[in-house]
Amino acid sequence: MTSKHRNSLILIAPALLVLFGLFLYPLCYSLLWAFRVEETGAWGLTNFTRAFALYSKDVLFTLIIVTLSTVLIAAISVAIAGYLTLGEKPAVVALLRWLYRWPLFIPFVVAAQLMRTFLAKNGMMNNLIVGSGILEPMQTVSYLDWRGIVITFVWKQTPFVALLLAGAMASLDRSTFEAARNMGARPFRVLWQIALPQSATTLMVGLILSYVTMMSVLSVPLMINAQTPTMITVDMAWRINAYSDYGVANALGFISYAMTAVIAWFYLRQGLREHRNAV
Secondary structure, rough: HHHHHHHHHHHHHHHHHHHHHHHHHHHHHHHHHOEEEEOOEEOOOHHHHHHHHHHHHHHHHHHHHHHHHHHHHHHHHHHHHHHHHHEEEEEOOHHHHHOOOOHHHHOOHHHHHHHHHOOOOHHHHHHHHHHOOOOHHHHHOOOOOHHHHHHHHHHHHHHHHHHHHHHHHHOOOOHHHHHHHHHOOOOHHHHHHHHHOOHHHHHHHHHHHHHHHHHHOOHHHHOOOOOOOOOOOOOOOOOOHOOOOOOHHHHHHHHHHHHHHHHHHHHHHHHHHHHHHHH
């Protein structure tokens, strides 16, 4: 080993130790102990059987909520990034650029508390609607259910994806946009057929990171959705805090990891295909 390689290993050693100690070791321990039954000390699928018997609806609920939120995040992010790139009104572009980034600096627990105040039956949103005369006070409804979770996720994660996508679109050759416009293409067609295909990889990366992030959030479903079904992060916390049942909690964690691994597999497969085509 040369001195250059030795120095490189010394520089990255602290990062590798942190990665192993705080991520890889707990992950492997959790995945392995999901197959261990604490009562008997045996190995098997008992924890998974219990998890599906107790929380199969919650697993499906989690998948639907996160998938729906991801789709909405994609649509809104494309619209925001497209207008930031192709918008013809500088004042509107500047205002949008200033406004859409604010949720980036707000933690999930704070976002959940804000939405509890905003989406409640007597919350700010309904008070504004009643004040404008659209609805009567008795006609208002609470959105502190699955809709509130989706709204919070979309509001919190859209700026992250839109920022990545807007940066990717801004780096494209604008002469192609001008050429398309000179030939009569409308802004939506320029966005859909020229800008978006060239930045689709960045969009996919942002959506995958958002998908994984939403799968791991505890505060939002815990504070907004006080009913069943709920997300499996709440179930994991409940099994540990109420029953000290780490086996079922680890099994639920394994299931959530598998749900995110499927998405990552599709992304890696697409990336390898594009790499082979480029070569």
